[in-house]
Amino acid sequence: MGNTKSGAVSKELLQDLKISTKFSEAEITQWYENFQKQCPSGRITPAEFEAIYGRFFPESDAKSYAQHVFRSFDTNDDGTLDFREYIVALHMTSSGRMTLKLEWAFSLFDVDKNGYITKSEVCEICQAIFKLIPKEKVDDLPSDENTAEKRAEKLWGYFKKGDNDRVAEGEFIDGIMANADAMRLIQYEPTK
Incomplete structure (x- = not known):
């Protein structure tokens, strides 16, 4: 277009x-x-x-x-x-609409674009997010978030799904909106 x-x-x-x-x-x-x-x-x-x-x-x-x-x-x-x-x-x-931002976040996590997110996709995106965190800031992270793997595990836990389950867009949005920690885990914003 x-x-x-x-x-x-x-x-x-x-x-x-x-x-x-x-x-x-x-x-x-x-x-x-x-x-x-x-x-x-x-x-x-x-x-x-x-x-x-x-x-x-x-x-x-x-x-x-x-x-x-x-x-x-x-x-x-x-x-x-x-x-x-x-x-x-x-x-x-x-945009100011949280649901719109979370719809985009879902598309970010849906690596294979099949309409669902798996634990392995959460791990892949958490790895990429973790690389955004400067090394000197990693020490300031909570102990259950100080590696990409721990961060992914914690985030996946908010969806209450098994390792081989998958999360649809609505479940993703509801799960993130229901928990401020989950919202923080799906992004990294550098301090200015």
Whole structure:
């Protein structure tokens, strides 16, 4: 859906994004202009995305997490992010609605995109999240969260599932919303 290399966002794309994101026309137009400056090809590659993510986590290894985030944003599975995918991702991750953020988090954890999360997928994402934590901050973590494995085990425990069970999106959202610790475990935000 519509990324042209011209300087203006198409009317069709603008209308679609206004409806699906609730961003204003002015906001979308401004983001489009900035996107075109930063990505003249109209697409963000995985390597470019990893570089952007690396700037947010300069003291960490953000590569594997960035790869998972990229996968969750690349909704048409073409290996790049176009403007539409970029804006929808921005909306999902920055909107005030917790359920929207958790829907995105579910897509992040659903590595194989089959509509369910398994314990092994939770372990894989927790490994990537753990790499975002600077080594000097790991010592400050609670003893039941100071490794990626312990973090994954604790998070999986909130869903009350066996090792071979799986979690659907609704269960994931309910399980995270029911426990502040679970919410903290699915992310890492660097201290400023």
